Amino acid sequence: MDLIDFPEMSRGASRALRQTVDGAFRDFARAYGETLEAIFAPIGHLLTFLETLMLDSPWTLVLAVICGLVAVMSRSWKITLGTALALLAIGYLGMWEDTMRTISMVVVCTVLAVAIGIPVGIAMARSDRLRGVVTPVLDLMQTMPSFVYLIPVVMIFGLGRVPGVIAVVVYAIPPMIRLTDLGIRQVRADLLEAADAFGSTSWQKLKDVQLPLALPTIMAGVNQTIMMSLAMVVVASMIGVRGLGQPVLQAINNQYFTLGVMNGLAIVAIAITFDRATQAYGKRLQKHLEAGHG
């Protein structure tokens, strides 16, 4: 009998533990919540700006700009045409507004993840000690169920878009950091030696040799970060992020099959568009490597 039931801590102790930690965190949230909110407010402004821009502009213009960007990045008329058709279908099925909100959310999150992830990745590539510290943190971030991120964020910021952005960035940033680190470490040692021999400073080495050669790998990181942001945006609708995630959530709660599938497909369409465009761009960055000598 005693060997079958695990000797767990008493209910009282367990409750006390949770209450202490939660209490401490709540105190922290109460004390610093406003300061943190003020610090992160610009993210909200940026998001509002982008959303308003996309929703208040004529849909034709928005469509043209998106397709234009995809065309510039992918240089492929197939991908561009696919994007245009997908967006037209989305609009016709009444999901234009939610799609625009989701796209702006993903764009803002990706920009933030790149802006933070690349410098961290660079720092990590330069210091084995930092790498030893950051790697387990990234492992933790990637294996933690995504819903768990929402809890502390909501405790500090409440419901809304800014906590949504923070949760998404935390979830989506690991590949950005890892692949920047990897890309820089993969640069051939003899090239670095050549750069040294010609008298490069370490900044010149980074800018002229390491980053350009790591760029294809970094682009793979951007691609993964976008995909993960998109996945997390749906989850983040649980804490009030508007967009394609909300109807999905509603569909789950009310068993609206068609609504769920339609919005799900819209997310898939956006994902494929982003993915193809960034991958085609990444491939083009490696062109100089493919042009082998006959």
Next chain:
Amino acid sequence: MADPQGPGSDIEIRSLYKIFGPQAARHLADVRAGMGKEELNTRHGHVLGLQDINLTIPAGRITVVMGLSGSGKSTLIRHINRLIDPTAGEILYDGADVARMSPADLLEFRRSKTAMVFQKFALMPHRTVLENVTYGLAIRGVGARERERTARHWLERVGLEGFEERYPNQLSGGMQQRVGLARALANDAEILLMDEAFSALDPLIRTDMQSILLDLQQELHKTIVFITHDLDEALRLGEKIAILRDGRIIQQGTGESIVLRPKDDYIASFVRQVRRGKVITLGTIARAAPPADTPVTLPAGTLLEDAARALTLAETGRVNVTDAAGRHMGVATLARMVAEMIEPQDDDEPASIDDGDPSVAA
């Protein structure tokens, strides 16, 4: 721009030691006291890279450092621009010790005084040929137009005009190394460091590259340190040759002096396969004697093969030898030439009025 014909300064390497390992300085005394490479490795887990290197690298000439794999050639050449920090010793150039330069001075020294060519070319794959050649200039902050002008000039000199916009991957090995050479020359540095620069190339292309280098050197007069493990290459290029073994210089001097008087069996086994007639000069075998009655007169620097050919054509057995100033210096016989071109016997006393290279004794 510095005058390429200017005298420049010799590079003086003095009592240079390099021990690889976390506690190199601690084992220096042992090595100085005579601990060898193997003992240091088995007893203390440190690698002896270089020991007690003393070498003068004369300005404006090609000095070749030769040795087998692992003998420390790359380690030695990387001390000259301090890509590797010495454990002890000095590298003097122009009155300064490279080993003690501040980081800022070292950066400036690398930018303006040295340039390097690498065995595996080390071209930037993401830059075009032109952008590779402008690399050193860009780092120094030379303006875009000037940079491009210089780069195009050197690309033309190494025979690569028309390839400026290609990427390195689109070129053959020989062409890539010409880019490497142009990149180094564009830097207009007095010192050119070449670590097995031609070793990765096919034999024919390799000979080509040697010719290109010798042609350029005729007018540029750079201080070139050239690493190779190939004796033929060393003899062709080196005005001075230093032979490394296990991190130690075991002989240095002219190619001829090394072929004629190998210091030990190791070097002797190296030089055995050399075509001696292509290395030994007439001056070495000439005997002091009054002018002989012969139609052929040749300068002391003539190679034995060429001299023998001239004598055979003239159907005579003797030649008058003149020194650099054109004055009569002695007489050489065809028989002596042939004897010298054939592999030497132990009882062959080197009959020579040239009293050897002074640096050999050093």
